[in-house]
Amino acid sequence: MLELLVDNLPVVLLAAGLVLMVLEALSPGAHLIVIGVALVGAGLVGVLLPIALSPVILAAITLVIGIAAAYVYHEFDFYGGKGTAQTKDSDSLSGTTGYVTKTVTSRGGEVKLNQGGFAPYYSARAYEGTIEEGEEIIVLDPGGGNVLTVESLDAIESDGIDRELAREAAANEEDVASENTTTSAENETAEPETETEKS
Known part of the structure; x- marks a missing residue:
């Protein structure tokens, strides 16, 4: 044998x-x-x-x-992910970005995460409203890896702090505009006085 x-x-x-x-x-x-x-x-x-x-x-x-x-x-590196950290548990998905592959609502949908791995597709639900297919998202709550809670990056970028900063910038622009108006009004009233002084 x-x-x-x-x-x-x-x-x-x-x-x-x-x-x-x-x-x-x-x-x-x-x-x-x-x-x-x-x-x-x-x-x-x-x-x-x-x-x-x-x-x-x-x-x-x-x-x-x-x-x-x-x-x-x-x-x-045939399996991908070279030089990137692999997902160790569901908590490591928090803060990961990706994009919507099937429209995400508060009840369900599907996203693909940029983190990669063997199967980067996850079931997801929206934190608020509806996120359309193709929009970029960020994972807010990994939900144990079963269903991710996600939010549109556009919505995150225009959060409360950004809106407050925009309001302050608009208020500053209004103040500058009103100062310019006041200054020009003062200059208009000051010009006749100088003409009177000349005569």
Whole structure:
């Protein structure tokens, strides 16, 4: 039995690698793809080369292909999110931005978060009013990750503080305008006096 396995070692490596790659497809992120690619690569080399390769040479080929596969897997980041923090729990979703994919009302809707991850789509409900499809949103309450409470970024940008600042700016403009009017009125009344003084 052992002799049969050694004689057909390339086929065994190929089969084992394919099984690991299928398992990776069923549970992404398990990092079985690197080992699977290494085994499939070594198995293919053993099957395609007409010379009989020793188990030591096949092991070396597996190692070299495995290192190359690990480099490519790490460098190209096939699952996304490279350089960004992954969501650890629902609380980390608070403050995350995204956009509406299905109109969000106080009863439901759907959003896609910019944070990424394997499934960035979440059920959501609006904090106030209705948020139309395509509008940018921010997560106010993660709700345990089941249903997010979101608010339109446009509504947040024009919150109470912004409205108060706008009122103050308008009041200042009115004060400046009334000062200019008063100053010009004083200048108009001052001009006849100077004419009287001349005569």
